[in-house]
């Protein structure tokens with residue numbers, strides 16, 4: 001059995017990776033940075049699937065900082081699903097996705113409150 005790192009050296013992965021890099025001309029699909037080193041991010045992982053066994057729309061071409069951000073957000077989302085029941089977690093995360101302005105206002109207000117010790 002191959003490790004994940006070994007699988008990412010396989011011809012199947014290299015072919016997929018290069019195809020997606022060519023598709024975007026190595027432009028980060030999150031921040032728009034052009035002609036930089038990019039990673040191929042899996043939107044969703046299946047435990048028994050090989051890294052290349054997904055439809056094309058499961059892959060996002062991202063720069064290293066944006067890839068880290070996506071992984072951090074995924075980790076936080078997993079934590080939210082661990083502490084809330086699944087329906088509440090889904091509702092909470094869905095609302096965050098669709099209310100960026102409200103989220104920014106709340107985040108700004110909470111940060112300001114922390115600074116003044118409220």
Ligand SMILES: [Zn+2]
Nearest residue numbers: 028031063066
């Ligand atoms: Zn980026």
